[in-house]
Amino acid sequence: MKGGYVGKLLFVDLTTSSIREEELSFDLAKNFIGGYGIGAKFLFDMMKPGVDPLGPENVIGFVTGPLTGSGAYMGGRYMVVCKSPVYGGWNDANAGGYFGPELKKAGYDGVFVTGAAAKPVYLWINDGNVEIRDASKLWGKDAKEVLDALIEQTGEPKLRAAVIGPAGEHLSLMAAVINDGHRAAARGGSGAVMGSKKLKAVVVRGTGEIRVADRQRLSELNKAIREAIANPPDNVFGQYVRGFANLGTGSTTTPSVLSGDAPVKNWGGIGIEDFGVERAKKVGNQSFNENYFVKKYACAFCPLACGAIYRVDGGKWPLGITERPEYETAAAFGPNCLNDDVEAILKCNELCNRFGLDTISVGATIAWVMECYEKGLLGPEELDGIEAVWGNAEAIVALTEKIANNEGCGKILALGSQAAAQKWGKGYEYLQTAMGIEVAMHDPRLNPGWARVYQYDPTPGRHVKGGAASVPLNIPDRGKVDVAMASNFEILSSAGLCQFSMFAFPKGAIKELLEAVTGEGFSEEELFTAGVRIFTMRHSFNVREGLKRADYTISPRVTGKPPLPQGPTAGVTVDNEKLGNEFYATLGWDINTGIPGKDTLERLGGMANVIATLYGG
Amino acid sequence: MHRKIVEVIVRLVLPTCCKMIERETITVSLKEGDTVETLLTMLGAKYGISWLGEGTGVIFVNQKKAGLETPLNRGDEVLLVHPIGGG
Ligand code: SF4
Numbered sequence: 001m002k003g004g005y006v007g008k009l010l011f012v013d014l015t016t017s018s019i020r021e022e023e024l025s026f027d028l029a030k031n032f033i034g035g036y037g038i039g040a041k042f043l044f045d046m047m048k049p050g051v052d053p054l055g056p057e058n059v060i061g062f063v064t065g066p067l068t069g070s071g072a073y074m075g076g077r078y079m080v081v082c083k084s085p086v087y088g089g090w091n092d093a094n095a096g097g098y099f100g101p102e103l104k105k106a107g108y109d110g111v112f113v114t115g116a117a118a119k120p121v122y123l124w125i126n127d128g129n130v131e132i133r134d135a136s137k138l139w140g141k142d143a144k145e146v147l148d149a150l151i152e153q154t155g156e157p158k159l160r161a162a163v164i165g166p167a168g169e170h171l172s173l174m175a176a177v178i179n180d181g182h183r184a185a186a187r188g189g190s191g192a193v194m195g196s197k198k199l200k201a202v203v204v205r206g207t208g209e210i211r212v213a214d215r216q217r218l219s220e221l222n223k224a225i226r227e228a229i230a231n232p233p234d235n236v237f238g239q240y241v242r243g244f245a246n247l248g249t250g251s252t253t254t255p256s257v258l259s260g261d262a263p264v265k266n267w268g269g270i271g272i273e274d275f276g277v278e279r280a281k282k283v284g285n286q287s288f289n290e291n292y293f294v295k296k297y298a299c300a301f302c303p304l305a306c307g308a309i310y311r312v313d314g315g316k317w318p319l320g321i322t323e324r325p326e327y328e329t330a331a332a333f334g335p336n337c338l339n340d341d342v343e344a345i346l347k348c349n350e351l352c353n354r355f356g357l358d359t360i361s362v363g364a365t366i367a368w369v370m371e372c373y374e375k376g377l378l379g380p381e382e383l384d385g386i387e388a389v390w391g392n393a394e395a396i397v398a399l400t401e402k403i404a405n406n407e408g409c410g411k412i413l414a415l416g417s418q419a420a421a422q423k424w425g426k427g428y429e430y431l432q433t434a435m436g437i438e439v440a441m442h443d444p445r446l447n448p449g450w451a452r453v454y455q456y457d458p459t460p461g462r463h464v465k466g467g468a469a470s471v472p473l474n475i476p477d478r479g480k481v482d483v484a485m486a487s488n489f490e491i492l493s494s495a496g497l498c499q500f501s502m503f504a505f506p507k508g509a510i511k512e513l514l515e516a517v518t519g520e521g522f523s524e525e526e527l528f529t530a531g532v533r534i535f536t537m538r539h540s541f542n543v544r545e546g547l548k549r550a551d552y553t554i555s556p557r558v559t560g561k562p563p564l565p566q567g568p569t570a571g572v573t574v575d576n577e578k579l580g581n582e583f584y585a586t587l588g589w590d591i592n593t594g595i596p597g598k599d600t601l602e603r604l605g606g607m608a609n610v611i612a613t614l615y616g617g
Numbered sequence: 618m619h620r621k622i623v624e625v626i627v628r629l630v631l632p633t634c635c636k637m638i639e640r641e642t643i644t645v646s647l648k649e650g651d652t653v654e655t656l657l658t659m660l661g662a663k664y665g666i667s668w669l670g671e672g673t674g675v676i677f678v679n680q681k682k683a684g685l686e687t688p689l690n691r692g693d694e695v696l697l698v699h700p701i702g703g704g
Contacts, residue, residue, distance in 0.1 A: 261677040568677075
């Protein structure tokens with residue numbers, strides 16, 4: 001293609017220290033776009049089913065999209081792909097910041113790492129030169145400290161790195177991949193996969209140019225996007241843009257708690273009653289932003305800038321410079337633990353960023369501990385003397401520290417709530433998980449479509465997988481709407497865009513950006529099909545692992561079984577079987593087994609290996 | 618029929634300072650027997666906020682969940698929660 005792609009992928013085997021390059025073919029790029037798509041295609045082809053996710057045969061990929069670093073607004077994403085050590089199936093996660101664009105400038109659309117090193121290493125990709133380097137001196141450093149150490153070791157102040165903190169080294173199943181010190185490809189245990197390979201960091205620096213087919217058109221499109229963001233419409237989408245630009249994703253925390261969108265008290269409470277208006281306001285960014293705000297933070301090429309740098313100088317947990325927590329983090333450590341201590345939330349956010357942990361899973365695991373504590377299943381004996389009473393901010397910070405340092409009860413909790421329930425042999429009934437991973441902080445009892453996303457996406461429990469989360473259930477063609485939304489998210493993510501482009505961009509901008517940057521025409525139909533193809537490829541990875549529809553489980557409370565007795569979502573039970581049936585049927589998958597039909601795969605095209613694997617020949 | 622004027626207090630829980638309403642709490646004069654729906658229509662028209670009329674937000678009257686048909690009385694506190702769900 002004329003632009004967007006570098007056209008090269010890098011493959012590294014850490015067992016044999018071998019390094020090779022491969023050209024990215026036109027067909028592959030057109031069929032699978034980038035990121036999740038190219039990642040899923042390669043992992044399906046490279047891996048055998050049944051391998052240990054924490055063994056050398058797992059492959060971890062860091063993959064960009066054609067828009068990443070192209071100059072297209074909001075195009076700064078890269079995606080981490082691997083087999084998940086949490087649920088033994090497909091895993092992907094994405095992050096913004098500046099790593100993705102730099103990887104491309106350094107010469108590659110993506111890097112796939114297999115094998116395992118005997119001692120800690122990092123990958124140094126410097127303008128097309130690739131080295132596997134000793135990381136013994138970096139092992140043990142947190143995700144911020146390690147950046148300074150890397151700069152010192154390489155003498156390159158402008159490097160970018162995707163790293164693990166101590167949590168990944170300890171193989172915590174909640175371990176994230178962190179870049180730029182605080183942007184996290186957090187979910188599904190990718191950090192543990194890096195740790196199992198003794199891969200501390202993928203470090204990149206490049207001066208290469210990312211080609212753009214039609215720069216004039218790109219700048220026109222960017223101008224339209226900038227104007228749309230500067231003058232958001234007065235509807236819900238516009239409110240998001242305005243809210244995120246002013247106060248970040250946590251601009252929504254207060255209304256989310258009160259509307260029933262944010263889970264409260266490990267999903268058992270009611271926001272307006274158990275947390276109340278004043279506390280809901282206290283944990284919302286609107287109330288505390290001015291206390292800690294230093295300046296705004298934006299990922300590469302982003303005019304929206306939903307991030308912020310904070311400073312916490314006094315109080316119980318002085319942090320100095322830190323970052324503003326995202327909505328998910330504030331909800332997980334806040335109302336879901338009945339906690340309204342903002343500085344405790346800031347502290348837990350900082351701990352998770354430094355140690356490389358997924359804030360959703362850590363916060364949700366602590367909420368589970370608190371419910372077990374209340375019910376008398378766990379006590380100070382199991383919890384190293386910590387009194388895990390609802391809302392006890394000190395206890396929340398202490399438990400996060402235990403998890404971060406992998407000590408005492410933290411050794412067990414670092415494996416996530418499900419593994420902890422198994423280890424202690426109790427508390428199963430209070431788990432709020434989908435296929436074993438803690439579900440994200442949007443409640444399907446308010447917007448039932450979340451249940452479909454949480455339960456039936458190939459990466460369960462996520463809030464970043466689109467789907468028709470907030471579309472009413474009883475509309476005709478519900479399945480079609482859901483599939484269209486799922487496809488859309490696959491495309492924008494795989495293209496390298498931030499998902500907030502969904503409501504910040506003028507209509508049709510994604511397709512036009514792809515065309516301007518790559519110089520290739522994409523019809524609406526082609527893009528829709530590519531999105532479904534990517535979704536199906538991710539799902540097929542799970543099918544090959546032997547995961548059937550029945551394995552896609554979700555905790556009953558999350559879907560309102562039993563329903564809440566009061567509050568805005570009183571009486572709601574989500575019929576997720578039905579949502580799943582409609583979704584699978586629309587995709588052309590068997591609604592009982594979840595296996596995609598052969599004719600469906602043939603119609604999608606580009607799925608030869610999947611057809612051969614699932615149907616022989 | 619002559620209907621008495623009643624005043625209700627409206628609190629808006631928005632994701633951020635809404636362009637149209639500077640203050641978070643406003644007092645609104647309604648007629649006796651008016652419902653939440655009347656209030657929303659009024660606010661929607663007055664401040665040009667489209668979401669208010671959509672019925673997608675969550676509405677509480679005196680901290681209890683209310684519907685469009687819930688009648689409003691003097692001194693009632695109406696809480697309008699924006700339908701937005703976090704990021
Ligand atoms: S909207 Fe926020 S998360 Fe998305 S690219 Fe911009 S700064 Fe990053």
